[in-house]
Amino acid sequence: MQSGVTQPKYQRGGGWSNRSGGGLDDNYELYKRIRDVEIDLAQNKKVLRKVDSRILPVLMVTYFLQYLDKNCINIASVYGLKTDNHLKGQEYSWLTTLFYIGYLVFQFPFGYLLQHLPIGRLLSASTLCWGIILITTPACKSFAGLATNRFLLGAFESAVNPGFVLLMSMWYTTSEQPLRIEAYYATIGISTMFSGLIGYAVGHIATGLPRWEYIFLIFGAITTAWGLCSLYLLPDSPSTARFLTLDDRTIAIERVAANRQGIKNRVFKPYQTIHMIRDPKTWILFIMAVSGQVPTAAVTSFASINISSFGFDTLSSNYMLIPGGAVQLFGMLLGGWVATKWAGMRCIVMLVANSICIIGSGLLVGLPDSNKWGRLVALWLCYLQNLGFSMSLTMISSNIAGYTKKQLTAAVVFIGFCIGNAVGPQTFISSQAPHYPVAYKAMLIAYTIKLLMVIVLYIYMWMFNKKRDKEQAAVPVSEKEAIEMGMHDLTEFENKGFRYSL
Template sequence: MGNKTETEPSSLHTENIADLPSDTHDENHFQPGWKPGTRPDGDTAMALFNDPDAPHEEIDPSEARKLLRKIDLMILPYLAVCYAFFYIDKTTLSYAAIFGIQEDLNLHGTQYSWLSSVFYFGFLAWAFPTNFLMQRLPIGKYLGANIFMWGVFLIIQAACHNFATLAVLRALGGAAEACADPAFMLITSMWYTRREQPVRIGLWYTANGLGIALGGLLGYGIGHIRGALPSWKYEFIVIGCLCSTWGIVMFFLLPDSPVTAPLLSKRERRIAVERLRENQTGVENKHIKLHQIREAFLDYKLYFFFALGLVCNIPNGGISNFGTLIIKGFGFSTLVTTLMQIPYGVLIALSILTCVYLNDRFENRRCLFIVIFLLPNIAGAFGLRFVPQDQKVGRLICYYLTGPYNAAFVLVLSMQIANTAGHTKKVVTNAVLFLGYCTGNIAGPFFYKTSQAPTYELGIWSMIVCHLLEVVLISTLGFLLRWENRRRDRIQSQTEGGLEGRDLDSTAFLDLTDRENLNFRYIY
């Protein structure tokens, strides 16, 4: 790709920087007027502070709060609407199933499950290339272009007449969508402090639940279209057109970086970047660094995040594609089944907002809240397995209880971006987490065997086992991160100046990884 690479780390690239001071784990702390260290391969944000015309006077906290509200309006609406379409797109096949696509295309055996999974094969194949392209290209433009193409591939699916052509187009759609979640996480880390990140991820991820509700309304409306085409074809055409239109909007209006945002003045850009000083993760760096790739694959956190992405999304892969079939199995008609998804989507949105609100109120309790918000899912899955089939209301309530896992996954995502520093390392860790995400979504539908419809015993057991594994993984990761913070405190307390003599400014925007930078503290 013609990328500039770095094969060996500089003299700063070592974890034995015992003379570097530490930060405290105060995610809200903010001090203006700092002077960053310099480094030729540092963060793009360094350009703002090397500019002699940039203002350097004291920054009023009220001015910083006003800017934060402006940033929210510049970023969150675009990500939220896009994420709603993201989930609506993933459920189009589920709605197409109840509108008759299996009969019209003569799908048999496991072909429907393969159509659910092949989307993620495209996602999987393009995961690393798309993440490295995001690092090299303007992220807003790249994201908008991919969303436009993802809508185009969805529209073309309405013209398919057999399994093979539909499978190819779904794989291409998966490749186009591969940049979505990683891009949203990089954008969030570029604009927000580590304390602000869970709430902002929660706000755009809440659109996941709203997308389910909106998808139900759209499905209900599309089901009433009496045109020349089958209802499932209108599902692909309408949703695809909406996605492509929004991709064009994002291409032109979503800013690429706080360093270059056209709607911010020079002073506002500098404040936007300076707010991120305590993150110790920088904004972005356009150079792909081989030593950071190597470090990422030697870091145990990468494998924890892969495993979490996997076990979080095996249940998602099943529910997103078989949820409507499970509800229909309770005895509801096709159109009422589409409406029954609306409360499910609302519950997901409310659970995410509640989770990120509580997390914001209690410092360093992310792992605890992940476990708490997994408990309803475990209870709901056990209910689906053991509540008698004639108890339709009870089984529907149990189905709704499987929604809050989305809130837990939001905090998993926030832990990944908060605990990874060095832009190339962030890109690689992002990609690997979503490799786990893809693998889970590929595997999930195959636990739902047609012969077990409508109860899907094996699929429900896969949910139970995965949620229990997630509890074990997140608890272990939290323990390891806490231990590492204490180890760094011990090392730096023995240096001149101790913990109180820390100098965060010297390492804030040098594009150091979390392992290289002893000033970095993990959030758990």
């Protein structure tokens, strides 16, 4: 337990007292109906199937569009966007950086809104807004216009990643989360393959608007329409979900209460800010996010440019994105399945994925320019980096308790995500085109740092669990008490029945 912080106290038979106020979970009234009832396996599976059939498809489509929309500038870059907007020097790199600056600036504001407002409607509204912004991109005719557009696009997309992490902890048990997170995150791979096909198709348009403008108009229109659909489809919480019966809602709440984290609490608790700051996991995950995202530019906004630099023509540089997308898709689904099938495998999955990325970036640094196919395969290996990052998100959804602490931790981690993504494009120095030696060396260094941080994270959580086991032996805490503490919005430092998922 953290010292110097006002702690809630458990009164056996009398509940919890908490001077910070707002201790009860938003779903507590429904939870009380079933907390002493044992749910049979058939009921559990029935509700899980309903949740999977509604929540997962919405998350998958939204994430697919989010990734496609922010990276469609990559396709547009080889179809005249630079020329028509008179981009010079590092200005194209700055368009990617400015997206993540907008993403960074709005992390804490959206974190606050995600805690206080209905989460489903907020995420749907942000989807609608960024779709509209994307449609307006062809109106930009200069670097200043594109810079403003990209900043706003990043601002509205910034709600999605932390919002989805919070949704995972609201709807799924700890053991169910890895595969579900990877399922929606794996749409990055589908998006990469799809963008390659769209880029190839747009390349054959010979009349009408400049070809790069079609990309933003098509993707923006699709996202705007989906934002309207999401307003109807995405629920705000298990207790208000219209697609579930009243009995199903109580079972959905009881299932997730077993995580010992609660579900959602709209009251901001200042003391949990202190817990977040003092938690080593916060800063380990932050460093992992920064180092893991520095190389992202190589497989997103600079992917087509990189492939062209290997010696492939413009059309080939787009359809050669498809194998990289396949690596992402199947790698993430396999990693999610492994981490769900066997307990204690999350950090192992991250270590394996990151090691493969180190091999890929090492080959990019060491292979001669004449070996274009070897360099291409090396780039495809680096697409596994998203498995490592997405798996690290389960550390927030599964291993952070206290809703204020959870949303603040998510905000800090995604600020690190933004910093890494903002720095990455700047390693592609225009004067070094087309070989970019600094960029590839930066990738190798960043992957190595992340690998070390994964090891540190595993050791810290393993030691924490061992210490808790010893405390439990001296002063037992029942499972029922641990779950009750979670529904009273206590952090993992306060809840002595909490253990980390490794």
